[in-house]
Amino acid sequence: MDKHSLQQQVLDRLAEDLLRVETAARVAHETATHEENIAENKYDTLGLEAAYLATGQARRAEAIRQAISRWRQFRPGVYDAGKGIQVGALVTLIDVDDKQQRLFIGPDGGSMQVTSDGLLVQVVSSEAPLCRAMLGKAEGDEVSLQIAATRQQFEVLSVE
Structure with a gap:
Protein backbone atom coordinates (compact mmCIF):
# COMPACT_ATOMS: atom_id res chain seq x y z
CA MET A 1 0.00 0.00 0.00
CA ASP A 2 1.19 3.48 -0.81
CA LYS A 3 1.48 5.55 2.38
CA HIS A 4 1.76 8.78 0.41
CA SER A 5 -1.54 8.04 -1.31
CA LEU A 6 -3.12 7.41 2.11
CA GLN A 7 -1.65 10.68 3.37
CA GLN A 8 -3.11 12.55 0.39
CA GLN A 9 -6.53 11.02 1.02
CA VAL A 10 -6.36 12.20 4.63
CA LEU A 11 -5.40 15.69 3.49
CA ASP A 12 -8.25 15.73 0.95
CA ARG A 13 -10.75 14.62 3.59
CA LEU A 14 -9.50 17.21 6.08
CA ALA A 15 -9.80 19.91 3.39
CA GLU A 16 -13.42 18.84 2.75
CA ASP A 17 -14.14 18.90 6.49
CA LEU A 18 -12.59 22.37 6.77
CA LEU A 19 -14.74 23.69 3.94
CA ARG A 20 -17.90 22.30 5.58
CA VAL A 21 -17.00 23.68 9.01
CA GLU A 22 -16.08 27.11 7.64
CA THR A 23 -19.39 27.26 5.77
CA ALA A 24 -21.28 26.27 8.92
CA ALA A 25 -19.38 28.88 10.95
CA ARG A 26 -20.19 31.56 8.39
CA VAL A 27 -23.89 30.66 8.41
CA ALA A 28 -23.98 30.61 12.22
CA HIS A 29 -22.21 33.99 12.37
CA GLU A 30 -24.64 35.50 9.87
CA THR A 31 -27.55 34.14 11.90
CA ALA A 32 -26.07 35.52 15.13
CA THR A 33 -25.56 38.99 13.70
CA HIS A 34 -28.67 39.29 11.55
CA GLU A 35 -30.90 42.19 12.58
CA GLU A 36 -33.99 39.99 12.77
CA ASN A 37 -32.33 37.92 15.48
CA ILE A 38 -31.74 40.73 17.95
CA ALA A 39 -33.22 39.58 21.24
CA GLU A 40 -36.52 41.26 22.10
CA ASN A 41 -36.63 39.74 25.60
CA LYS A 42 -34.63 37.44 27.83
CA TYR A 43 -36.29 34.35 26.33
CA ASP A 44 -35.37 35.25 22.78
CA THR A 45 -32.02 33.45 22.55
CA LEU A 46 -31.68 32.52 18.86
CA GLY A 47 -28.93 35.09 18.24
CA LEU A 48 -27.04 34.05 21.37
CA GLU A 49 -27.27 30.35 20.49
CA ALA A 50 -26.07 31.05 16.95
CA ALA A 51 -23.13 33.02 18.38
CA TYR A 52 -22.14 30.05 20.56
CA LEU A 53 -22.44 27.77 17.55
CA ALA A 54 -20.32 30.10 15.41
CA THR A 55 -17.63 30.16 18.11
CA GLY A 56 -17.58 26.38 18.32
CA GLN A 57 -17.41 26.02 14.55
CA ALA A 58 -14.55 28.53 14.39
CA ARG A 59 -12.63 26.51 17.00
CA ARG A 60 -13.26 23.31 15.05
CA ALA A 61 -12.04 24.98 11.86
CA GLU A 62 -8.81 26.03 13.60
CA ALA A 63 -8.28 22.47 14.89
CA ILE A 64 -8.71 21.13 11.35
CA ARG A 65 -6.24 23.73 10.00
CA GLN A 66 -3.70 22.57 12.57
CA ALA A 67 -4.29 18.93 11.65
CA ILE A 68 -3.81 19.78 7.96
CA SER A 69 -0.54 21.51 8.80
CA ARG A 70 0.73 18.49 10.75
CA TRP A 71 -0.31 16.07 7.96
CA ARG A 72 1.45 18.24 5.34
CA GLN A 73 4.67 18.16 7.37
CA PHE A 74 4.32 14.43 8.07
CA ARG A 75 6.74 12.13 6.24
CA PRO A 76 5.79 8.48 6.70
CA GLY A 77 9.00 6.52 6.66
CA VAL A 78 9.97 2.96 5.94
CA TYR A 79 9.28 0.50 8.76
CA ASP A 80 12.34 -0.19 10.91
CA ALA A 81 11.96 -3.51 12.74
CA GLY A 82 14.56 -2.36 15.28
CA LYS A 83 12.30 0.48 16.41
CA GLY A 84 9.04 -1.39 16.03
CA ILE A 85 5.75 0.26 15.18
CA GLN A 86 6.03 4.06 15.06
CA VAL A 87 4.01 6.98 13.71
CA GLY A 88 3.80 6.48 9.95
CA ALA A 89 3.42 2.72 10.14
Whole structure:
Protein backbone atom coordinates (compact mmCIF):
# COMPACT_ATOMS: atom_id res chain seq x y z
CA MET A 1 0.00 0.00 0.00
CA ASP A 2 1.19 3.48 -0.81
CA LYS A 3 1.48 5.55 2.38
CA HIS A 4 1.76 8.78 0.41
CA SER A 5 -1.54 8.04 -1.31
CA LEU A 6 -3.12 7.41 2.11
CA GLN A 7 -1.65 10.68 3.37
CA GLN A 8 -3.11 12.55 0.39
CA GLN A 9 -6.53 11.02 1.02
CA VAL A 10 -6.36 12.20 4.63
CA LEU A 11 -5.40 15.69 3.49
CA ASP A 12 -8.25 15.73 0.95
CA ARG A 13 -10.75 14.62 3.59
CA LEU A 14 -9.50 17.21 6.08
CA ALA A 15 -9.80 19.91 3.39
CA GLU A 16 -13.42 18.84 2.75
CA ASP A 17 -14.14 18.90 6.49
CA LEU A 18 -12.59 22.37 6.77
CA LEU A 19 -14.74 23.69 3.94
CA ARG A 20 -17.90 22.30 5.58
CA VAL A 21 -17.00 23.68 9.01
CA GLU A 22 -16.08 27.11 7.64
CA THR A 23 -19.39 27.26 5.77
CA ALA A 24 -21.28 26.27 8.92
CA ALA A 25 -19.38 28.88 10.95
CA ARG A 26 -20.19 31.56 8.39
CA VAL A 27 -23.89 30.66 8.41
CA ALA A 28 -23.98 30.61 12.22
CA HIS A 29 -22.21 33.99 12.37
CA GLU A 30 -24.64 35.50 9.87
CA THR A 31 -27.55 34.14 11.90
CA ALA A 32 -26.07 35.52 15.13
CA THR A 33 -25.56 38.99 13.70
CA HIS A 34 -28.67 39.29 11.55
CA GLU A 35 -30.90 42.19 12.58
CA GLU A 36 -33.99 39.99 12.77
CA ASN A 37 -32.33 37.92 15.48
CA ILE A 38 -31.74 40.73 17.95
CA ALA A 39 -33.22 39.58 21.24
CA GLU A 40 -36.52 41.26 22.10
CA ASN A 41 -36.63 39.74 25.60
CA LYS A 42 -34.63 37.44 27.83
CA TYR A 43 -36.29 34.35 26.33
CA ASP A 44 -35.37 35.25 22.78
CA THR A 45 -32.02 33.45 22.55
CA LEU A 46 -31.68 32.52 18.86
CA GLY A 47 -28.93 35.09 18.24
CA LEU A 48 -27.04 34.05 21.37
CA GLU A 49 -27.27 30.35 20.49
CA ALA A 50 -26.07 31.05 16.95
CA ALA A 51 -23.13 33.02 18.38
CA TYR A 52 -22.14 30.05 20.56
CA LEU A 53 -22.44 27.77 17.55
CA ALA A 54 -20.32 30.10 15.41
CA THR A 55 -17.63 30.16 18.11
CA GLY A 56 -17.58 26.38 18.32
CA GLN A 57 -17.41 26.02 14.55
CA ALA A 58 -14.55 28.53 14.39
CA ARG A 59 -12.63 26.51 17.00
CA ARG A 60 -13.26 23.31 15.05
CA ALA A 61 -12.04 24.98 11.86
CA GLU A 62 -8.81 26.03 13.60
CA ALA A 63 -8.28 22.47 14.89
CA ILE A 64 -8.71 21.13 11.35
CA ARG A 65 -6.24 23.73 10.00
CA GLN A 66 -3.70 22.57 12.57
CA ALA A 67 -4.29 18.93 11.65
CA ILE A 68 -3.81 19.78 7.96
CA SER A 69 -0.54 21.51 8.80
CA ARG A 70 0.73 18.49 10.75
CA TRP A 71 -0.31 16.07 7.96
CA ARG A 72 1.45 18.24 5.34
CA GLN A 73 4.67 18.16 7.37
CA PHE A 74 4.32 14.43 8.07
CA ARG A 75 6.74 12.13 6.24
CA PRO A 76 5.79 8.48 6.70
CA GLY A 77 9.00 6.52 6.66
CA VAL A 78 9.97 2.96 5.94
CA TYR A 79 9.28 0.50 8.76
CA ASP A 80 12.34 -0.19 10.91
CA ALA A 81 11.96 -3.51 12.74
CA GLY A 82 14.56 -2.36 15.28
CA LYS A 83 12.30 0.48 16.41
CA GLY A 84 9.04 -1.39 16.03
CA ILE A 85 5.75 0.26 15.18
CA GLN A 86 6.03 4.06 15.06
CA VAL A 87 4.01 6.98 13.71
CA GLY A 88 3.80 6.48 9.95
CA ALA A 89 3.42 2.72 10.14
CA LEU A 90 0.78 0.84 8.22
CA VAL A 91 -0.22 -2.05 10.48
CA THR A 92 -2.40 -5.11 9.91
CA LEU A 93 -3.88 -6.59 13.08
CA ILE A 94 -5.92 -9.75 13.59
CA ASP A 95 -8.19 -10.32 16.57
CA VAL A 96 -9.21 -13.55 18.33
CA ASP A 97 -12.10 -13.97 15.85
CA ASP A 98 -9.65 -13.85 12.90
CA LYS A 99 -10.98 -10.44 11.85
CA GLN A 100 -8.28 -8.31 10.24
CA GLN A 101 -8.00 -4.56 10.32
CA ARG A 102 -5.52 -2.22 8.70
CA LEU A 103 -4.40 0.87 10.55
CA PHE A 104 -2.39 3.85 9.33
CA ILE A 105 -0.82 5.70 12.26
CA GLY A 106 -0.73 9.43 11.66
CA PRO A 107 0.16 12.53 13.61
CA ASP A 108 -3.36 13.87 14.14
CA GLY A 109 -6.86 14.05 12.74
CA GLY A 110 -7.40 10.35 12.94
CA SER A 111 -10.68 8.58 13.17
CA MET A 112 -11.39 8.37 9.47
CA GLN A 113 -11.35 5.56 6.95
CA VAL A 114 -9.61 5.67 3.58
CA THR A 115 -8.99 3.02 0.95
CA SER A 116 -5.88 1.65 -0.68
CA ASP A 117 -5.77 -1.10 -3.28
CA GLY A 118 -9.48 -1.64 -2.64
CA LEU A 119 -8.89 -2.27 1.08
CA LEU A 120 -10.30 -0.22 3.93
CA VAL A 121 -7.69 1.45 6.13
CA GLN A 122 -8.51 3.08 9.47
CA VAL A 123 -6.47 6.21 10.12
CA VAL A 124 -5.59 6.54 13.81
CA SER A 125 -3.86 9.26 15.74
CA SER A 126 -0.68 8.49 17.61
CA GLU A 127 -2.64 9.46 20.74
CA ALA A 128 -5.34 6.79 20.30
CA PRO A 129 -5.27 4.07 22.99
CA LEU A 130 -4.85 1.28 20.42
CA CYS A 131 -1.96 3.14 18.81
CA ARG A 132 -0.23 3.68 22.15
CA ALA A 133 -0.56 -0.06 22.83
CA MET A 134 1.04 -0.86 19.45
CA LEU A 135 4.01 1.52 19.61
CA GLY A 136 7.30 -0.38 19.66
CA LYS A 137 5.67 -3.71 18.77
CA ALA A 138 6.73 -5.82 15.78
CA GLU A 139 5.25 -8.47 13.51
CA GLY A 140 4.05 -11.45 15.55
CA ASP A 141 3.71 -9.46 18.78
CA GLU A 142 0.53 -9.42 20.82
CA VAL A 143 -1.29 -6.15 21.47
CA SER A 144 -3.65 -5.96 24.42
CA LEU A 145 -6.08 -3.15 25.06
CA GLN A 146 -8.46 -2.67 27.99
CA ILE A 147 -11.69 -0.85 27.05
CA ALA A 148 -14.01 -0.48 30.03
CA ALA A 149 -14.54 -4.02 31.33
CA THR A 150 -13.45 -5.68 28.10
CA ARG A 151 -9.90 -6.69 27.20
CA GLN A 152 -9.19 -6.85 23.48
CA GLN A 153 -6.34 -8.96 22.11
CA PHE A 154 -4.71 -8.57 18.71
CA GLU A 155 -1.73 -9.99 16.91
CA VAL A 156 0.39 -7.84 14.63
CA LEU A 157 0.28 -9.61 11.26
CA SER A 158 2.31 -7.15 9.25
CA VAL A 159 3.89 -3.71 9.42
CA GLU A 160 4.93 -1.51 6.52
